[in-house]
Amino acid sequence: MTEGRAHFPIEAWALTETGIDHDSLAVNESVFALANGHIGMRGTLEEGEPSVVPGTYLNGFFEERPLPYAEAGYGFPEEGQTVVNVTDGKLIRLLVGDSPLDLDYGQIISHERTLDLRAGVLRRCTEWRSPNGRTVELRSTRLVSLTRRSIAAIRYEVRCTDDGGDLYVAIQSDLLANEVVENSGSDDPRAAAALRKPLQSELHTGRGRHAVLVHQTTTSRLRMAAGMDHDVLIPDSASEDLEVSPDLARYTLAARLPAGEKLRLVKYLAYGWSSRRSSAAVRDQVEGALAVAKLAGWDRLAAEQRELLDGHWAQADVTIEGDDELQQAVRVGMFHVLQAGLRAEKQPIPAKGLTGPGYDGHAFWDTETYVLPVLTYTAPEAVRDALIWRWSTLDLARERAAVLGQKGAAFPWRTIRGEETSGYWPAGTAAFHVNADIADAVVRYRNATQDDTFDADHGTEILVETARLWASLGHMDDGRGFRIDGVTGPDEYTAVVDNNVYTNLMAQRNLREAVAAVHRQPGVAARLQVTEDEVAVWSEAAEKMRIPFDDELGVHMTSEGFTRHQEWDFEGTPPDKYPLLLNYPYFEIYRKQVVKQADLVMALHLRGDAFTHEQKVADFAYYEARTVRDSSLSAAQQAVVAAECGHLELAYDYWGEAALTDLQNLHGNSGHGLHIASLAGGWTVAVAGFGGMRDHDGHLTFAPRLPPQLTGLAFRVVYQGRCLRVRIGREKVVYQLVSGEPLEIGHHGDTVTVTDAELALDIPPAAEVEPVHQPAHCAPRRRGRHSGQ
DSSP, rough: OOOOOOOOOSSSSSSEESSSSSGGGGHHHTTTOEOOEEEEEEOOOOOOSSOOOOOOTTTOOEEEEEEEOOSTTOOOOEEEEOOOOOOOOOOOEEEETEEOTTTTSSEEEEEEEETTTTTEEEEEEEEEEOOTSEEEEEEEEEEOOSTTTTEEEEEEEEEEOOOHHHHHHHHEEEESSOOOOOOOSOOOOHHHHTTOOOOEEEEEETTTEEEEEEEESHHHHHHHEEEEEEEEEEESEEEEEEEEEEEEEEEEEEEEEEETOOOOOOEEEEEEEESOOHHHHHHHHHHHHHHHHHHHHHHHHHHHHHHHHHHHHHOOOOOEEEEEEHHHHHHHHHHHHHHHHHTTTTSSTTTTTOOGGGGGBBBBHIIIIIIHHHHHOOHHHHHHHHHHHHHHTTHHHHHHHHTTTTTOOOOOBBBBBOOOOOOOGGGGTOOOOOHHHHHHHHHHHHHOOOOOOHHHIIHHHOOOOOOOHHHEEEEHETTTEEEOOSSSOSSSOOOSOOHHHHHHHHHHHHHHHHHHHHHHOOHHHHHHTOOHHHHHHHHHHHHHHOOOTTTTTTEEEESGGGGGGGGOOOHHHOOOOSSSSSOOOOOHHHHHOOSSOOOOHHHHHGGGGOOOOHHHHHHHHHHHTBOOOTTTTHHHHHHHHHHHHHHHHHHHHHHHHHHTTTTTTSSGGGGOOOHHHHHHHHHHIIIIIIIIOOOGGGGEEEEEOOTTTSEEEEEEETTTEEEEHHHHSSEEEEEEEESSOOOEEEETTTEEESSSSOEEEEOOOOOOOOOOOOOOOOSSSOSSSTOOO
C-alpha cells in the first residue's frame, strides 16, 4: 500500500480535510478514527467508498492463527492473535435518483471533514452533483461515545440544493459483517487467511428500524454482537424497509425531498463481545444498550461527549506559544491517546489504539512506558483499568515464566489476550524489560494517585511476581555484582546481550519497589508466600546491580562490551537503505554500534536518578551519534534527554518529529493505524522535556526551560487529588494549584511549596554544552514550517 502525506490547515482545536486526495486516503482514515478504548471506527466515508482499510474494531476481540517458523524451538509461541475487522455499522449509502453518491464519480462541488477535538466528533459536509445532474448537500456527524462504552452514533442529513423540483432519494443504512479488506496490515499470509471470513453467523434479528447481528470467530471462539436503530425526520412522503441476513442488515428509507428541504436520520450503534456469554446474552446486551441510547437521543449523546472533554481539557491541556502547527499536533495526539484508553476497562491499549490493523492489534511495552505516563497525570482512572488488565493476565505470565525455566511472571512482549504471540525470539521473549516497564507503571500510578486499594488488590502482586522473575533471571557474579544476561533492551538492533543498562536499572527499581510493597502490604506478602530470605535476595540484587561503564571513553555501555563493537558505516549507508532491518541482515546489525531507538538514552530519562548530570551529557552525545531512529518510539525520548542536557533546539526538532509522526506520515505507514506511543510523546516532550518533570520516588520535580523558537508553554497535571498548572516563560515559571491542598515540588534542585496563589520563580540559564551530531541522513525528520526544511 502506497501512502502519501496528508496536508491539514493549522487549527487550534480541530483537524480538517478539504477535498479528496487518494494518495493520503489511508492516512486520513487513521487520523480521523474515532474510538473510546472499547470501540474503534476508522475514518472511512459513510458510503464506504473510496476507502483503503475500512476497519471497525472491538478491544480484545481477535482471531487466532498459527505462528510461522522456519525452524521451531522449545518455548516458541505456537499461536498468533490478530485483531478482527468486526461488523461495520458506519455504512450509510445515499442514492440520488438512481445514482449512488460516490466521490469517485459525479462532481464534487465541495467536501470537508473536521475532527473536532473539543466536541469529540467527526463532522462532514459534502456538496455533490450526480451524473444525472441533481445536486445534494450531505452533512454527517459521527461520534463514538466516551461516556457510554458500547455506543456510537451518526447524525446524517441530506438536502436538495438545486432547483430541479422534487428529488427522490434513498438511504441504505447497513450492518455489514465480513467486509472485504484488501490489506490487513500484516505481511503474514496466515493472518490474511484467518481474516478472510473471520465471523461465523449465529443470530440475526430485526424489526422496524432495528437490527442485531451476532457472530463468533472460528478459532478463538469469541462472540460479538452489533446492533443498529434509527430515528428519522422526513419532510414529505417516504417508505421504509428492513432486511436482515446472516452477514447484512439493511434499513432502507426512500423519500421525496422538495427543493431546499432536509431529511435527517440518526443511526444508533451498539457493540458488545464476550468469551463466555451465549449468543442470546450478547444480543440482549446490545439490545439494551441500543434502547437506552435511543431514549437518550442524539442531542444528549453529543452533550455528554462535549461535557466529558471539557472536563478533560480543563485538567490536561498543553498550550504552546510560538508554534501553531505543533500546538495542533500535540492536541491531536492527546485526543487519540485519550480515545485509545479511556474506556478500555480491563482490556489492553494496543500500539495502534483502535485506529487500524497495524501490528495485528497487539499491545506492547509501549503502553506502560509511553501511553500510561500521559494518562497517569491526565486521566488516571484509565491507567487503573489498564493495569488491572495486566494483573488479570498474571496466571498466563506465570505459565510463560515456567516454560522459560524462570520463577515469577514473564509478561508477553506482544499480545492481545495475555499470551506471548511474538514469533521472533530475540526481539520478543528476550525483551524481558517489559516486566520492569509494567512494574514502573504500577509504581507511578500508585505514587500519583495514592490508590491504596489498587496497591493491595493488584499492584503489590505485580511487583512481587516481576521481582521474582528478575531474581531468577539474573545471578550474582562474584566481585562484579548482579548480572542479567542474554536479554534484549528497547534497542532491537542490539539483541540478546548481557547487562543491558536500561533493563538492569529498571529491574533495580522493580526489585526495590517490591521490597517496599511487601513491607507496606504484609497481608498480600503472606498470601503470596513471600519469605524474608526472598526479600533479602531482592535487596541485594538491587544494591549490587551491574551497570556497565567504559572508563576509557567515559560513557555507559548500552550493554556489556557495546562500545567495543565495530562502528557502523553511516557515511556509506545510502538514505534509501533505512530502515536498516529491511535492508541489512540482523547478523550484521547486531554486532555493530548502531542503535535503532533510544535505549540507554531512555534510561537517562526514566532512571535519571541513577546518573550524574555530567554522565547524562556524555552518554547522550555518544549515543546520539549512533541512533538512527528506525522506530517511531525514539524521537520523544531523545527530545526529553536533549532538553535536559541543554540541547534545546535539537529537543524542539525531535518534539516535532514525535508529535507530527502521523499527521505528516513520517514513517510511511500511518495508514495501518496511528503510532499512539509517538503521539503520547507530544505530551511527554512538553511536560518532561521542556517542563523537566520527573517523578522519581513519588516526588514531583521540575526543571523548565524553553527552546528559542517558543515564547511560552503551559500545561496541567493531576497529582494526588490536585491539579497543578505550570506556565513557562523565557526567564520565569509560574506554578499554581488549580485545585487541592498545598503541594511540595522541586524546582531546579530547590524544594518549594505550591498553593492556589501564583508562585513565580526564576529559570536559571542552561549550561553551555558541546554540539552533538546524528548519523548521516538521520537528522530529525520534522517537515514543519518552523524547521526550515
